[in-house]
Amino acid sequence: MSLAVPGLKVGLSRDDLMMRAGVVVLAGVLLVMVGLPLWALLAKGFEDRDGKFIGLANYVSYFSTPALFQSALNSLQVASVTTVIVVPLAFVYAYALTRTVLPMRWLFQGISLIPIFAPSLLPGIALIYLFGTQGFFKALLGDGSIYGIDGIVIAQVFYCFPHATLILTTALATADARLYEAADVLGASRRRVFFTVTLPGAKYGLISAALVVFTLVMTDFGIAKVIGGNFNVLATDVYKKVIGQQDFSMGAVVGMVLLAPAALAFLVDRLVQRKQVALLTARAVPLVPRPKFARDLFFTLFCLLVSAAILAILGMAIWGSLIKYWPYNLGLTLDNYDFAKFDSNGWDSYWNSVRMALGAAVFGTVLMFTGAWLNEKTRGFGMMRGVVQLLAFLPMAVPGLVLGLGYIFFFNAPNNPLNFLYATMGILVLNTVAHFYTVGHLTATTALKQIDPEFEAVSASLKVPIWKTFVRVTAPICLPAILDIAIYLFVNAMTTVSSVIFLYAPDTKLASVAAVNIEEAGTTAAAAALCVVIVLTSAAVKAAHLIADRFLFARLQVWRRR
């Protein structure tokens, strides 16, 4: 079948058609995984409790409550303060990792990831042990209290730091050394180089990091619930409506309000992306930092300080998992690791988590990378690609419990042909991949943007089908990014709670959910113990990844060096 008849207007090649069909399929898959379940819940916002359509009445009643503005202001305040603290902190840390010569760089890089490995319960427990009324460092807070905005911000900084660091490390790692050589030759001061070369080069990374941190804080309710005191935020409002009062209509209204920052993030991203094009060309030369004593010493000390803070929180949780009864009996014991005593599923829930995380890593990585590739490399077809991009951005802004309930409404509907998935491990995998879609999609897109489009052009002129180029060239080149996505999905699947808590069945209970249940039952030490096991599992997987990266895959990446 050839469409391009010579002499007529240039038609679509076979590759183009195939790519477009792929984009349509992808849009369909995302619609099922994200769009329709979300709508299944958000549509309740226009119904009363009995399911009758009442237009905007719920919105009117919600917007006329003064508590809303307070919650919205509080959410904005926490999100802004956290962003303002995390982004510079992560920037300096990422700068140290990429632009200076650090002793044991890999170790600092590994430590910066620890917060991602931990369920959000862990910093909550650790902070109460450290700064609570009975805490070791209570005096440091003076008259303040950890319960409230201070506590939320500290816990959020811990939780968001790795996300920002990851993005900024990527942004700073891809500098063109030729710019710095030119600046050097022209005699520019270091200050000037920083402000005219380094900072603009990392602009996209900085904006992405800020957007990701901001939305993460806006939608997280776990931290605010455990340590928030009377400080109401939008995410805890959803919790109150949905869990406290089973009022899905009002829960849907707050959920919809929470989508606003995501919509904003989407627009900003589109604007910035448009300008980002072609900053990095195929002829760029990677920057390799040279040792400089004073600078390296400063950054090493900085990294030591940040790492110490992260390790203190983890260490406190480990110690907390080994004590008998905080704070009145500090004797040590291993009993808290005998999970069967605290939860009838015992260690089974841990193995369920591992199975689920592996499933999400395999299925999610294939979907996200193939999807990002289709969306990046398809020519034209702007409308459909925009739809995909929007669906890929949505999950970041959706609180887990909104997505989880949406999954019940959508997948459990009696007339849904997919309802055989309900109450299986499959739905947990699907839900987790959907929940964490945005970052995986962004990572894959970033990696694909770095590849010179010449590859496809050459393949096309050699009459190699584009999918062969994808399998033989594109995917192998992007292997580091692919592995990053897989690891990201694995560790998040190990810790996720808010969405899957509605979806597990008797035989598919997850460790992260079990930890929350155990904590609610008052056995904080056992909950800490289960969190520690989760952290160690993810850390082991990451360590295996780093070793594999070093010895197996380095060969594939030789082309990147000078």
Place this chain on the structure above:
Amino acid sequence: MIDRTIFRRATLAGAAALAMFGLASPAFAQKTKLTVYTALENDQLDPFKKAFEADNPTIEIAWVRDSTGVVAAKLMAEKDNPRADIIWGLAASNVGLMASMGMLEPYTPAGATALNPMFLSGKSPQTWVGMDAYLSLVCFNTAEGKKGNKPVPTSWADLIKPEYKNSIVMPNPASSGTGYLTIAAWLQIMGEEAGWKYMDALHQNIAQYIHSGSAPCVQAAKGERLIGIGLDTRGASEKTKGAPLELVIPKEGLGWELEVTAIVKGTKNLDAAKKLADWAATKKANELYAKTYPIVAYPGVANTPPNYPPNLEKVMVKNDVEWMAKNRDRILAEWTKRYDGKSAPKAK
């Protein structure tokens, strides 16, 4: 269209992954698998299951257990295609709402007439049947009390004294059923006007409204706070674990709520569900409940679990469960307006 191979391959891989992780749980047919939704405590599940299955060897219980709010939300979200066969251990106020929405299969268990009438829905046939009552009381940390030289309170009225400024935690009624039954009890004993006035005064002493009914007594047990108003069973179990805790029964009386059993309409295992409903109303089952709860449905099965104050049934306030359900939205709106809007954590 050979070029579609790649997509077919990707779809196949995805399907294979789903199948691998989704369908890996083989069903051993013979027994009837009964899906039981519950908010019972974790450590109660095993003994309950074993005792029931010993008497009913053809039925196997599969638990779906989470906190009251999550289980109730899940049940209501699944309304159009129910997954649960039966509810065993969920708050009466939640189950009552489901009854009014037509989500339950009315059934009067065989032994229902033997039960204390207070524990029955009053409908014929019964929509739900009570198992036990739980109460909202005051947990006082004696170690911290001694340090701060604070006396043990004996009444709700004591709690508004200035010496307890910022040292009390209670559940947020908008997110916790225990919180709601606590304030509903105040409004019923004191009358609405005096009740709100009391809460205005108490608000000055509240350090935090927590999103959970069990957390306040846990926080008091761990010395995070001096006083927690909350779930009785949690206070007792923390004390058993070694917390320096005194469970105070305010002399004005206590608010309470029932845990109940109810069959879900549309269950495919109606016979097995009825067997469980029957069993849940037996004396034997009530003896099990009594290991954790001081007050159960079967008259005469009295037991005081470790560290419980005795004779609790005498201090339960006259509680109109209907009134609680009918006025819930109005009371919560008023409460939220008065106390929840104030966001800033108070300086200590």
